[in-house]
Amino acid sequence: MSYTERNSLSPEITIADYLFHRLKQLHVETIFGLPGEFNMPLLDRLYNIPGLKWAGNANELNATYAADGYARLKGLGCIITTFGVGELSAINGIAGAFAEHVGVLHVVGMPPTSAQTKQLLLHHTLGNGDYRVFHRMANDVSFYSRIINDTDLCSNEVDKCIELAYLKQKPVYLGVPVNQVNLKVNSAKLNKELRFRVLKNNLDMENEAINLILKKIYTCESPAIVVDACVNRQDTVKETEQFIRLTNFPVFVTPMGKGSIDENIPTFGGVFSGSISSPNVREVVDFADFVIVIGSLLTEFSTSAFHFFYKSKNCVLLFDDCVRFKGSIYPDLFLKPLMKNILSRLDPGKISFRPTSDCNNPMIVPKSKPSDDQLLRQEWVWHEFSHWFQEGDIIITELGTSSFGINQIRFPSHTKGISQALWGSSGYSMGSCLGACFATLESQSASTSTRQRVILFIGDGAFQITMQEISTMIRWNLTPYIFLLNNQGYSIDRFLHHRKNTTLYDVQQWNYLSFFKVFGATDYETRKIVTLGDLRQMLGNEDFSRADRIRMAEIMLPSMDVPKAIVDKWLQEKEKDHIIPGEQLDNTIHDDSPASLEPERKKSKRVV
Amino acid sequence: MSYTERNSLSPEITIADYLFHRLKQLHVETIFGLPGEFNMPLLDRLYNIPGLKWAGNANELNATYAADGYARLKGLGCIITTFGVGELSAINGIAGAFAEHVGVLHVVGMPPTSAQTKQLLLHHTLGNGDYRVFHRMANDVSFYSRIINDTDLCSNEVDKCIELAYLKQKPVYLGVPVNQVNLKVNSAKLNKELRFRVLKNNLDMENEAINLILKKIYTCESPAIVVDACVNRQDTVKETEQFIRLTNFPVFVTPMGKGSIDENIPTFGGVFSGSISSPNVREVVDFADFVIVIGSLLTEFSTSAFHFFYKSKNCVLLFDDCVRFKGSIYPDLFLKPLMKNILSRLDPGKISFRPTSDCNNPMIVPKSKPSDDQLLRQEWVWHEFSHWFQEGDIIITELGTSSFGINQIRFPSHTKGISQALWGSSGYSMGSCLGACFATLESQSASTSTRQRVILFIGDGAFQITMQEISTMIRWNLTPYIFLLNNQGYSIDRFLHHRKNTTLYDVQQWNYLSFFKVFGATDYETRKIVTLGDLRQMLGNEDFSRADRIRMAEIMLPSMDVPKAIVDKWLQEKEKDHIIPGEQLDNTIHDDSPASLEPERKKSKRVV
Known part of the structure; x- marks a missing residue:
């Protein structure tokens, strides 16, 4: 019919x-x-x-x-x-x-x-x-x-x-x-169906490119795969995962690629984010003799927070519609058919590289094991959440401290990540979360009894830009988790521009947990999370973990507290520029000991 | 120095x-x-x-x-x-x-x-x-x-x-x-000062234009002055008011010119808004033998709500930087110097026109005098407010029912009106109100003990687009009045596109009066206004009338209730298109009797 x-x-x-x-x-x-x-x-x-x-x-x-x-x-x-x-x-x-x-x-x-x-x-x-x-x-x-x-x-x-x-x-x-x-x-x-996914590659061109790529794959000694955004955009996740499993090459994701492939593949090594990648990631990617970037969106990229580029001279970039290798461009090679054809021709027996166990230790774990009464800090927050995520979750992070924090942890299989890493428009994640809620609901089969979870991490500054979209979520009975990281303003900017005594980065303090009621919600849950114990209690709660109503937790964080990657970056810069720390910044970021939290503790208490 | x-x-x-x-x-x-x-x-x-x-x-x-x-x-x-x-x-x-x-x-x-x-x-x-x-x-x-x-x-x-x-x-x-x-x-x-307001007009060109204009001024029998937006923009309010007083010509304002000149000038005749002007306004402007438009911004303009244009063939248009008369353009004649020179050459003794008393009855008053327990309707609301406005007020209206309602009433002298009538971006008025608050505060001398009042009228649909700017008002201790007309969505569109059974024009119902608290205000006042008695009590309250804290009143209105001008327009269109009313619309808009409010009364109660 x-x-x-x-x-x-x-x-x-x-x-x-x-x-x-x-x-x-x-x-x-x-x-x-x-x-x-x-x-x-x-x-x-x-x-x-x-x-x-x-x-x-x-x-x-x-x-x-x-x-x-x-x-x-x-x-x-x-x-x-x-x-x-x-x-x-x-x-x-x-x-x-x-x-x-x-x-x-x-x-x-x-x-x-x-x-x-x-x-x-x-x-x-x-x-x-x-x-x-x-x-x-x-x-x-x-x-x-x-x-x-x-x-x-x-x-x-x-x-x-x-x-x-x-x-x-x-x-x-x-x-x-x-x-x-x-x-x-x-x-x-x-x-008559629309013409999708029927793009055919130029066979000669494709053969030439695949020959080159296979040759490198078979002979390289220290390879790395980097998965970028277009793997997801061009619906090439399955092919990419198969490629990773067949080659056994160490694999990394870019910040824009995070959440597209299964991070429990044995050779998964974490996030490659250029100058602020962890040392073990940089060691593999920067010194690889062959890097294959699948679904490449960007090759060079800078923000005030980090510089992203591929150092390796032996880098083959598979874009959505072309391949680049050593200055040559192979045009009109589309990613999905290209990957399919690489897979059909790949003979794993010819690969000389053998993985070591070293690469599989990608994630940052806190140095200390703080007690429940401890006030929160970014490094602990992300660690706790890493145990709470489950298969099928959609995890959305606002650009800011959240998008850096999320890169420290490993996602369960079949999760998806969303972050607007390149364009970086503040407030994006709230609207995006609404769209993701509709999409997951529509994609789930009617027989599934539990809803897939859509989880948003957003800072207070970004929240203020677009928060009225929570009203639309309520209107449609959507049930996302909204984790509001309240660090009293634009913390990432406050930190990176290292000014402590300006109101520039402050935002008006709101009663964030009242919004559900104000927007007319009747079935919802809110929590204020001040200590690590609060966080652990919430994440350990079974009811809380079921996406059966809209939920918001306001997570209180010190205003100068940022994820480790950003601190490292800042310390690098500081060393380079010979900035005298005392002049610019609170002591809190230089010292990991609990004592250094004292001034921040007071600040947190004020706003609690 | x-x-x-x-x-x-x-x-x-x-x-x-x-x-x-x-x-x-x-x-x-x-x-x-x-x-x-x-x-x-x-x-x-x-x-x-x-x-x-x-x-x-x-x-x-x-x-x-x-x-x-x-x-x-x-x-x-x-x-x-x-x-x-x-x-x-x-x-x-x-x-x-x-x-x-x-x-x-x-x-x-x-x-x-x-x-x-x-x-x-x-x-x-x-x-x-x-x-x-x-x-x-x-x-x-x-x-x-x-x-x-x-x-x-x-x-x-x-x-x-x-x-x-x-x-x-x-x-x-x-x-x-x-x-x-x-x-x-x-x-x-x-x-060295910047070069402002020193624009000199081409003398020959200016003389020619002024001669033409003066000739018309002296000889016309049924003239009209229309004041448009550029009078305010080009700082020509004083010159325009003087011109009106010297000629004694009937004067009207466009919706964009409303709130720029003193509406207590004896010959002030109300708002000229083209096809939805009141009949007595159209009679004067459309049949004038000479119309002089001062500070013209637009000559033709259409929305789904009205068509605006000057019918008169004897229409001289003074734009910000040129004059147009009967198809001729006199370029590079700037408004302020031009008006100054017209004034210096104008001899009122030569004017043959003598004003009648007819023109001075511009404003719409409600047909009935409803009692205090009556639920609200637009026509009564605007009438009540007309007595509450006072000299010096800044009155901001959102495009929608407010901007039409405000045109029914006469402003006290030295008030200013703000409305984005041409561009018409919903939500504009809230941001604009913030800017107006800063501007009035800075313009007031420090010795003045009472703050100048900034008064905003905004519908609930528009409010939802930009309401976070209330937070900025609170942060700076600004003290506007926010009158929220709650008609459960985009009423003007709902009315003009005469559909009653679609959710297209609905918005999520919010607890609007909670926002001050949510945004962190401590010194504020809120009121919910359901009956005419509530409104009269509020506007009669002396404390309420002093702009010493931020205030919001939520004014409950039926969802299909719009100002008279829009009803008239719709009835015209309906007649033209032979639409059968019953098919399209609730009865409420056809009948002015209180009985017709019954269905709406229920609706209002639900949301109260």
């Missing part, structure tokens, strides 16, 4: 219905965004499609983050905004999806074509008759863009937009003028 | 200090924004300038709205964001300032010049080495843009950016790479 028959569709349907049916075919069941003057006719159509729902976000930027988080798990997300005000509010989120290779379809409800042609002055315009300005701006952060025209080909355009967003894992912009929403198109086209 | 002497400045100061001193000279004392990786060195300098403060907003979009609201009262506002993530989060607010002619300087902290030249991949980039992309996007919504270069002329560039933002009342973009922050410049230039 064809799709149109199953769904009892008329031979002619509106282009809006066509768009929404296409999304439904790809299991995009939740659409994000806000209503506005020029997208309402479109949203009216959405309400007609059984199985689709309109999330109804609190604001557009949050909605884009949600579509991004959703897409990272389902391969495609969709946000609908209104012309001008709506789409520009969303554009930072779209730029993030562009930077980080996430397939987001951005549908924009536009003024009628006639108004555009006549340059009428409408609401939500700049008042200068320029109707193309927002489309032009979107082009800079979109892989492709199109505005629906009144032609027979318009359903082709819709198809192309969706295909490209999915295939290229980049944002695509689709403008729909209000007068075109009900344009009739042939529904039969829905019976 | 020169500026540098008074401030004990060294002969050489950093370009960052130069920028901040220039802002200080213009009484821009509060800078809005958030810290980020690439703007922190700049913010460090800001903290060194006595008399300047860093607001520390909750997010960038809100910060831009705040800078916009601040600028509408002080002529110039400034926001500082960080490269990429920060500036793109702000860009919708910048576009609003561009559309509505507001002088906002957007300073963006950028990566070091060297990284840009080498196309290094940094945090907050798109990962493609394109460092100009955000600057390029900003150009579409900025009057001028510049990035600080290492040359002797860079202080000239800073001056030019500030001058243009101020003079043109448009956003200007100024990029400051982190490595340029401490670039040394000569401080003596600060002793």
Whole structure:
């Protein structure tokens, strides 16, 4: 039975219905965004499609983050905004999806074509008759863009937009003028599947690249595999895991690749994050005689926190759509078919490398075993959580101390990690968490009795930027865990710019645990976590560990306390720059002994 | 004593200090924004300038709205964001300032010049080495843009950016790479004032235009003056008021001009808002034989709610920088000097028009006088507030039912109104209110014992988009009135798109009155207003009327209740389209009798 028959569709349907049916075919069941003057006719159509729902976000930027988080798990997300005000509010989120290779379809409800042609002055315009300005701006952060025209080909355009967003894992912009929403198109086209994952590689080119790669694989003496973001984006996780198991090469993940592969593979060695990688990681990656980077997104990258690049001269980079090796580029080699073909030709018997047991000790454990009455510090917090995570968890971390902390610990198998490491827009993780909640719920079979857990770690500074999206979670009875790391502001910046006496990094102290009630939740749990004992008690609680209601824990941390990796980095810099510690910073970060916590303890008490 | 002497400045100061001193000279004392990786060195300098403060907003979009609201009262506002993530989060607010002619300087902290030249991949980039992309996007919504270069002329560039933002009342973009922050410049230039308000008009051109205008003024029989937004933006309020008093012509304001001139001038006739103006306003403006539009920003404008244009063929439009009359344009005639010269040449004795008493009955009063136990409706709410407003009030309305409601009532003298009528970005008013609070506080003399009142009207839908900025108000002990019109969602859209049975326009119901406590306020007042008696009691309370603490009142309104102007408009459309009311809409809007409130009464009770 064809799709149109199953769904009892008329031979002619509106282009809006066509768009929404296409999304439904790809299991995009939740659409994000806000209503506005020029997208309402479109949203009216959405309400007609059984199985689709309109999330109804609190604001557009949050909605884009949600579509991004959703897409990272389902391969495609969709946000609908209104012309001008709506789409520009969303554009930072779209730029993030562009930077980080996430397939987001951005549908924009536009003024009628006639108004555009006549340059009428409408609401939500700049008042200068320029109707193309927002489309032009979107082009800079979109892989492709199109505005629906009144032609027979318009359903082709819709198809192309969706295909490209999915295939290229980049944002695509689709403008729909209000007068075109009900344009009739042939529904039969829905019976033909979209062209996904059928990318074929150039065989000659591929053979040449695979020969080179296999030769290195067979002969290298100290290899390393690095798994980067595009493994997940290009749906190549299984192939990558098989490759790792067959070669037995030590494997590392980049911060953007963390949470994509099984970290319980015996040769898993932790996170490679350039200059702040732990010494045992750097030793393997930096001194390898062959590094194969699978799903490479970036080769060089800098933040004030760390520098990331591959030192090895013998580095082969498998990007989403090409291979780079020693200055040569092999274009149009797509990751998934390439990996399949490498696997089919790989003969493990020819590999000379034999793994040692050394590489399998990747994670940082606290030096001391502090007692329950101890006030919290980052290094202990992450260690405790490492035992609480379980298979199937989705773990989302905000850029800041959380994203560094999470890299210290090993995930159970079949967990997924989400973090916006490159674009790094503060507040992203909250919206992304909403999207992840919808995605996991839709992907779970109806028979499963327990919900998959979606776990968010977010600092107080970032929380303040986007926290109204908790309301949308409550509205839809979603049940994430929100772990709010309260360190009284933007701690990572406060630390790295080592200023102790400025209010620049402070944020207003909120009663964070009241938000569920304020946003109208009735079934929820909140906890304030001050001591290590509080944390252990919470994580040991069976009820707490079941994702059956929305939960928030406010974890009180000293304002200058950051994960070890950042401290190490800062100490390196300090040594280099001959900064005198006393002038710049509290003593707390130089000394690991409990005594050094005294000043911070007072601070924590004040805010408790 | 020169500026540098008074401030004990060294002969050489950093370009960052130069920028901040220039802002200080213009009484821009509060800078809005958030810290980020690439703007922190700049913010460090800001903290060194006595008399300047860093607001520390909750997010960038809100910060831009705040800078916009601040600028509408002080002529110039400034926001500082960080490269990429920060500036793109702000860009919708910048576009609003561009559309509505507001002088906002957007300073963006950028990566070091060297990284840009080498196309290094940094945090907050798109990962493609394109460092100009955000600057390029900003150009579409900025009057001028510049990035600080290492040359002797860079202080000239800073001056030019500030001058243009101020003079043109448009956003200007100024990029400051982190490595340029401490670039040394000569401080003596600060002793030379910036070139503002010295625009001279072309005398011949001006004479020709004034001759034409005077001829019409002297001979017209049914004239009308329309005051639009640029009267306020170009600091021409006094000249305009004098012109109105001298001519005795009937005067109207556009929605964007509302709150700029004294509405107690005897010939004031209310708001001209095109197709939804009240009949007595349309009668005068549409059938005038001479309409002079002062400070014109728009001549034609449409929203789904109304169409705005001047019907009169004898319409002279005084824009900010030119005059248009019957298809001719007189370029480079600037509003303020033009108005001054019209006034100097105007001989009121030659005017043949004599005002009748008819025009002075502009405001809508409710048909009935409902009793105290009546549940609220929009028409009564605005009427009650009209008696509560007082001289000096700043009245901010969100686009939505509030902005229509406010046009029904007459402001006391010396009040100012703020509304983003053209750009119409939901949530704008909350950020704008923050900016207005700072601006009024800074403009008030220290000796004044009572604070000037800043009064915000915002719907619940818009509130949810930007409400975290209340936290910034609390942090700074600002004391606005926040009147939250709770009509359970986006009522204006719900009404105009006349759908009753969709959740599209609903928002999650929040416990709005809890936010002050959640955001850490200690000195505040909240009220829930359900009946007309509640409203009257509140507005009659003397304590309540003093702006000595932050206050919020949640005003409960039926979800399909909108101001009269919108109902009229809808009825017009309905008649035109032959829509059968029963199919589309609750009965409530067709019937003014109290009985029609019954279904809504139940609804209100549910949420109370």
